Amino acid sequence: MRLSSDLQALSGRLGHDFRTPELLLRAVTHASLSSATRPDNQRLEFLGDRVLGLVMAEALLAADPGATEGQLAPRFNALVRKETCADVARALALGDVLKLGRSEMMSGGRRKEALLGDALEAVIAAVYLDGGFDAARATILRLWADRIGAVEQDARDAKTALQEWAQARGLPPPAYTEMARSGPDHQPVFTVEVRLDNGAAETATAGAKRLAEQAAARALLARMETTDD
Template identity: 50%
Template sequence: MARRKPNPDELLEKLGYRFARPELLDEALTHVSAPGAGGQSYQRLEFLGDRVLGLAIADMLYGEFPGAPEGELSRRLAELVRRETCAEIAIAWDVGPYVKLGAGEAHAGERRNQTILADVCESIIGAVFLDGGYEAAKGLIGRSFKELLNAPRRALRDPKSALQEWAQGRGLPTPTYAVVEQTGPDHAPRFRIVVKVKGTENEFGNGTSKRIAEQAAARSLLLREGVWTEEENGVA
């Protein structure tokens, strides 16, 4: 069964943007392996789009989280501009069928390659920036990244890092961890860890490795002290 020819209008509808210079979108979708690509592949637009994306996301985070410290804003920014996130956005746009590849790359299924999808996401942003300016690019980014802005896919801080930052912010020594108990066979041990922070009660955590148990102990202390809430747990 022949594959249906992609309809550019459907892609434009997903982007929510119409190009005054359609050749920019064509360039943004052209991989260096495509026949006759030459210097017109998406690489330069990807370079530009990466910077525009970072600025727009930083701009949005600054407005969305007025009480957040610099460290949290930086972590949120890093999560939103990472390759996996950009690839996720490209999949939502369904850009795969529109990417122009060399015959070998197309046959190998490179339209589903995460690196290529992430690159194309950024190159399209760069193309919109050149075509319509910063506000047009920011509008595209806002529509596409808004949901992820408020619901990151991964924890922005691991509990140990968060606890250390909290302790330092209060002028306290670095938290310390110690093994309280180790049970189970050597090939499947379980650890019980205590975390101590000056001026607070000790907390405990269990896990199949020392690291997991330490994270569990730190998490428990953060929750108990009200630094994290159950709603924020995993994304705080």
């Protein structure tokens, strides 16, 4: 079997040349299009989730040999959660090559966060089965490189810290509003505003809504703490 041009391009973006192309085709095939002769990616998703977890655990231990389990756990969760997998999938334009049934396609399946995250885990499993653990590790570390470097900041929950700051002063929880969304479906850019009941507000822009909320909360918290001082 030879890969179609779109899957060849995906293989190039992954940095892995598949010896068994059927694995990549299966990884991008959603259950809505599966049949007796066309298996879907659900079993691969199950395996890929475990491969990703092991690679991230290894990477975090290597990056900070002195970190405690309590410090490592939130960093790990930030790297493997479905939102992060979906962000990586969008950067790969994975949604453009997914094989979906008509109903799933019509309902915007190519943009669904859970579907993108699941498909990326399936792709990781395909690389693992095709090339072994070293190949999977190399692919994951390449795709997650920037996120691993920034994980400590991402793992700090600025939204929780801001809410605790507000509650300590008798204020209601902060309100988050999506002010704008731009860019293509596979690489959207979100602008989010966070506002306190006292009128203080900040906005931030990022490639994921969650990251924009965190950035806005971090900026507002820093301003409020400076005012307290």
